[in-house]
Amino acid sequence: MDAIKPKKTLVEETYDILVDAICTSEFRPGERLNQDEIAARLKVSRQPVNSAIAILKSEKLVEDTGRRGVVVSALDPDLFRSIYEYRQLVEPFTVRFAIDRKPADAARTAREVLDRGHHAVAEGDMRALLGADRDFHEMIYGWSGNLVVQNSMRTNWNHIRRAMAEVLSDPAKAGPIWDEHEAIVNAMFARQSDRAAELMTQHIRLAYDQNPSPVFGVAEAS
Amino acid sequence: MDAIKPKKTLVEETYDILVDAICTSEFRPGERLNQDEIAARLKVSRQPVNSAIAILKSEKLVEDTGRRGVVVSALDPDLFRSIYEYRQLVEPFTVRFAIDRKPADAARTAREVLDRGHHAVAEGDMRALLGADRDFHEMIYGWSGNLVVQNSMRTNWNHIRRAMAEVLSDPAKAGPIWDEHEAIVNAMFARQSDRAAELMTQHIRLAYDQNPSPVFGVAEAS
DNA sequence: ATACCGTATTTCGTATACGAAATACTGATT
DNA sequence: AATCAGTATTTCGTATACGAAATACGGTAT
Secondary structure (H helix, E strand, O other): OOOOOOOOOHHHHHHHHHHHHHHOOOOOOOOEEOHHHHHHHHOOOHHHHHHHHHHHHHOOOEEEEOEOOEEEOOOOHHHHHHHHHHHHHHHHHHHHHHHHHOOOOHHHHHHHHHHHHHHHHHHOOHHHHHHHHHHHHHHHHHHHOOHHHHHHHHHHHHHHHHHHHOOOOOHHHHHHHHHHHHHHHHHHHOOOHHHHHHHHHHHHHHHHHOOOOOOOOOOOOO | OOOOOOOOOHHHHHHHHHHHHHHOOOOOOOOEEOHHHHHHHHOOOHHHHHHHHHHHHHOOOEEEEOEOOEEEOOOOHHHHHHHHHHHHHHHHHHHHHHHHHOOOOHHHHHHHHHHHHHHHHHHOOHHHHHHHHHHHHHHHHHHHOOHHHHHHHHHHHHHHHHHHHOOOOOHHHHHHHHHHHHHHHHHHHOOOHHHHHHHHHHHHHHHHHOOOOOOOOOOOOO
16 A cells, blocks of 8 residues: 655646646747736646746746746757757667666566557657657666666756647658667667667667758657 | 846745755755745745745755655765766766867866865865866866756756765865866867866766765765 | 836735644543 | 544645836827
């Protein structure tokens, strides 16, 4: 019997809702977040909205405009470049560690995540695709056992989602991505450390290189 | 003429004060943060304290205990290991990029930072040492031009500071660290990319390896 | 027509109030 | 002495109030 799970506070719920709205471009880059309106929409007082916005600020999803509140941060090509530079460095490393550190049920988990991705491709569901893509990578970060990577990639994926929300991508183009995911996982389970890491490096480089404009033409998150 | 710099809000100031109190072990791991007491001490209402704590929560410097508020997070050996694992991966990378991306005044800045470090060694001032150490590494992160590394290492250094605050280290032992810093900078300015990166790798590995217990016997942050 | 000034309105930071939930304390029972 | 139940107190999440600062608007002067 587990402990009763504490409910999320209104601050936490508000934060989640705002993150999602920003990352799906419901709130556009540069758009002002009006606390009264948000509070009215969510049917809460302004105070939890104000607190949630303070957290968003610390995560740079929104930025200050002085006394007149915050705007959604602009999509920053420098940040995007940094994220992909970083991913090319860090994710092959997570692959290497994941091979040795993955838990006993890793094969089952991997199968589920891959199936979910292939299913999203078949359904042509862009939102599910992005979620599955993120799940795939987060699975590997988790297996790597490195808490710093897990934490830093959590916020990085929010920025990736934002960039992806700016374009209408063709889900059909996502097919090869999931083949690449399969190949990475196969190499990992075959304990081919170098091959798996190289496949991941190529995978991420390809995602970035196929981007005709660093932010607005993003074809794939990964 | 620059824009008038907006003042920090009470939430921001409170957050800064709390971070410092946690990172210098004024608030001990496991200790409850009482909002009323903190508000009274800082002579503000509870609301900005509550908001500041919400941000600390999202950064994992404090954790929830249900309805009775938050406690300062325990020093987690896994997190510490992750941080050093991560640093050994990421900081040589920042060194390599810094060589090409450093600004025109980099040599002057480096000199200032190194002088500050040597001065803190001579003064035997542990707190200044830790600050200078952090400044040294942040200088290189900044030169590398990678925003993700800069952001993630900001919170990581808070955790490093916490671990350091648990022990009374001998400042005299910090001397060789600054010699290592000098060597790294010299290799960078000589554009010896491989050598600089390797020196940084060794430097960080040495800092971690000299730690008899992953958290409590930390001799050096770097 | 444009610029300026005064007033009204909006918005947000923060203080205060309220009530729910958790914890501490006390007295009664076994 | 140990346990339980009831009550009091503490603490925090959130709503509401207040006031400062920013912005919008309307009228007047040039």
